[in-house]
Every structure is written in C-alpha cells, then in structure tokens.
Amino acid sequence: TKKPKDNKAVMQFIAGQDNIKSGLFSVTRKADNVGVRLSLSRQSSSGFSEDTDYKNFTAFLASLVDMPMGEFSLNAGYQDKDYGAYDFYTPGLDFPSREHVKTYIVDTGLNLGQSGLIIKPNFLWRSHYDTFVLDKTQRRSSYHNNHRTNVYLPSIYLQKELPALGKVGAGIEYASEQIRSSNLGRHSRNHQSFFFDDAKEISGKTSIALSGRIDSYNDFGTNYSGSAGLKFNVSNNNVLHLGVSRSIRVPT
Numbered sequence: 001t002k003k004p005k006d007n008k009a010v011m012q013f014i015a016g017q018d019n020i021k022s023g024l025f026s027v028t029r030k031a032d033n034v035g036v037r038l039s040l041s042r043q044s045s046s047g048f049s050e051d052t053d054y055k056n057f058t059a060f061l062a063s064l065v066d067m068p069m070g071e072f073s074l075n076a077g078y079q080d081k082d083y084g085a086y087d088f089y090t091p092g093l094d095f096p097s098r099e100h101v102k103t104y105i106v107d108t109g110l111n112l113g114q115s116g117l118i119i120k121p122n123f124l125w126r127s128h129y130d131t132f133v134l135d136k137t138q139r140r141s142s143y144h145n146n147h148r149t150n151v152y153l154p155s156i157y158l159q160k161e162l163p164a165l166g167k168v169g170a171g172i173e174y175a176s177e178q179i180r181s182s183n184l185g186r187h188s189r190n191h192q193s194f195f196f197d198d199a200k201e202i203s204g205k206t207s208i209a210l211s212g213r214i215d216s217y218n219d220f221g222t223n224y225s226g227s228a229g230l231k232f233n234v235s236n237n238n239v240l241h242l243g244v245s246r247s248i249r250v251p252t
Helices: none
Strands: 008-016 020-031 034-045 054-067 070-084 098-114 117-133 144-162 166-181 185-201 206-217 221-233 239-246
Antiparallel strands (some): 008 020, 020 034, 034 054, 098 117, 117 144, 144 166, 166 185, 185 206, 206 221, 221 239
8 A cells, every 4th residue: 555645636537438437536645744645436337238237436544654663554445336247156047146245444553663673563354245146136046145254363573684694574463254144154264373584685696585484274274385585686687586485275
C-alpha cells in the first residue's frame, strides 16, 4: 500500500460499451507527522450477455503517523460486489447463478528502529461474507449458500544487520481462521509459524539470500519451506540471478 505522503486529490470517470461505468475519488492529506488517504471507487456494467452484469463498490483508508522511533500505520478497506455468475461454477449447464460478496479488512502495525534493530509488530483482520445462488430463477435448483470467514493474524518481525551474517531477520505469527457456512457447516483452522531471512553481500559483485519457514497447522501437520538465492553483477547493465525454493499450499 502506497503511503500517504503528499497533498493531492484525484477524480476519474470512465464509460464504455455494455453500460460500463467506473468512477474514482481519492484524496490524500499530509500534516506534520500524520498522513491520511481516503479512496472511493465504483464500477458497474449491464454485462456483455445474460447474467454477466456486476456492481462493485470499494472504500479504502490508509493512515500513517511518524514517531520518534519509527511509524504507526492503520489501513482499512471495504468491498461490496454483486455480480451475475452465469455458468461460472457449472460450465456447460447454463445455470443463471448469482453471487454477492462483502469483505472487510483492517491491517495495522508499527515499524520501529532502535540501535540498528528493526521491530515490526502487526495485526491483520479480514472478514468475508459470500452469498451464492446457483439458479436465481429457482426453476432447476434451489441451492443457496451463505458463507462467512473470519481471519485473525497477529505477527512480529525483527531484523538487525550483523557484521558476519549481514541483514538477519526472524519472526513469528499466529493465524486463526473461522468458517461458518449454511451448507458446509462450521470449520476452524489455527496455525503457528516461525520464519527467518538473511541477506549478505559477499563482495562488490556477489550477494546471497536465504530464507526459511516452519508452519504448524492443527489439521495439516508441520510443513517446511524456504529459499536460497545468489546474485552476481556481471556488468553495470547485466545481473545474473540463481535461486531455488520450496513452497507449500495448504488445502482449503
């Protein structure tokens, strides 16, 4: 997210085929050690064919407070989207489906520095509501699902540059995901993570980077991931990158 550092205002309107309309209003204000940006946008269309119309409204607030030891940020967002989903989930079956989603998000944290040590505590909350109707005419199907997901994610990250190791960082996070669904029932997932990274310049032309992560899930066991990379400046205009990594994706 771009930090609110300047005073400016933006207004924009776009219109096009299929009754496409798009509007944006954004204002940013910076006074002394406080910066705030508010953005509002709306898009809509009647669709290029039956049941492909949509309406989308988004609001976003970004704020930043400069402090003697660093900065505090608070970001919040909201999205409301209603759209036709013709055959999106049932290819070839011609279901005139409908979906309506609402999402709320708050992301706040500190970026502090003291004696070369960087400390970044953070908290993220995300709430998602989803209403899906398979057949909006109710002639072929009465399937209707209400789905709600809440995610809470506190974390903290520390970094310090050490003579022998370069820039070394480490952090921990805890995530809790709560799901409530009228058709899928109630589910929850919790996981704890530990992660680290290290970047060091070996010579004027060569540097290395390492990272590692351990994730422990209450329903998926313990998983390990990481990466290693090498960067070599061949010339002023050419850089060679070599890397290897391992990642995971936990089933949802």
